[in-house]
Amino acid sequence: DAKTTQPPSMDCAEGRAANLPCNHSTISGNEYVYWYRQIHSQGPQYIIHGLKNNETNEMASLIITEDRKSSTLILPHATLRDTAVYYCIVRVVSSYKLIFGSGTRLLVRP
Amino acid sequence: DSGVTQTPKHLITATGQRVTLRCSPRSGDLSVYWYQQSLDQGLQFLIQYYNGEERAKGNILERFSAQQFPDLHSELNLSSLELGDSALYFCASSVEGTGISTEAFFGQGTRLTVV
Numbered sequence: 001d002a003k004t005t006q007p008p009s010m011d012c013a014e015g016r017a018a019n020l021p022c023n024h025s026t027i028s029g030n031e032y033v034y035w036y037r038q039i040h041s042q043g044p045q046y047i048i049h050g051l052k053n054n055e056t057n058e059m060a061s062l063i064i065t066e067d068r069k070s071s072t073l074i075l076p077h078a079t080l081r082d083t084a085v086y087y088c089i090v091r092v093v094s095s096y097k098l099i100f101g102s103g104t105r106l107l108v109r110p
Numbered sequence: 111d112s113g114v115t116q117t118p119k120h121l122i123t124a125t126g127q128r129v130t131l132r133c134s135p136r137s138g139d140l141s142v143y144w145y146q147q148s149l150d151q152g153l154q155f156l157i158q159y160y161n162g163e164e165r166a167k168g169n170i171l172e173r174f175s176a177q178q179f180p181d182l183h184s185e186l187n188l189s190s191l192e193l194g195d196s197a198l199y200f201c202a203s204s205v206e207g208t209g210i211s212t213e214a215f216f217g218q219g220t221r222l223t224v225v
Binding site: 034042043044045046049087097098099100101102103 | 155
């Protein structure tokens with residue numbers, strides 16, 4: 001599975017958009033980009049995933065660059081409850097396993 | 111609530127002992143994954159079962175073993191426990207379609223403390 005690089009920490013103000021970048025320059029054509037988050041020591045929570053098109057759901061938007069070498073997770077209106085560690089993962093469909101990196105610790109400030 | 115149930119929530123045991131962690135996947139999910147999260151190692155993939163068969167293996171120690179039963183629940187057995195095995199152990203489940211990329215749902219974990 002391709003390796004991902006994320007900033008170790010970020011912060012944003014409550015109510016503003018949080019844009020979390022991820023670099024996956026060695027991604028292959030059959031690898032998806034997944035985002036999960038972990039609030040404190042709870043089980044990781046799925047956020048969104050995509051292959052090459054931008055995706056949006058009720059939680060977030062995922063923007064993948066045209067060359068697929070990087071992506072950005074956007075939380076449009078961050079709340080204090082969005083404070084968590086966010087993991088960007090690339091995964092081959094047939095691999096069936098998620099390899100977590102170090103993630104980005106997002107702090108949402110009041 | 112993810113629908114994945116892990117028991118027990120907390121476990122304290124002595125070095126050299128053996129423990130069993132249990133996971134009940136979401137209804138209808140055929141795949142079960144086990145992860146270990148310690149302070150210095152992050153989330154480490156251990157093993158995956160699909161419909162009773164081992165599908166993928168990660169950094170699982172020989173002292174650890176797992177199985178998935180016909181009712182699809184899974185157990186992770188940890189033996190000859192060492193202090194370094196103290197960690198959060200997460201179970202996740204998903205529906206694995208034929209080549210369809212799907213999401214995994216995680217339980218709340220079992221916190222194992224080895225003293």
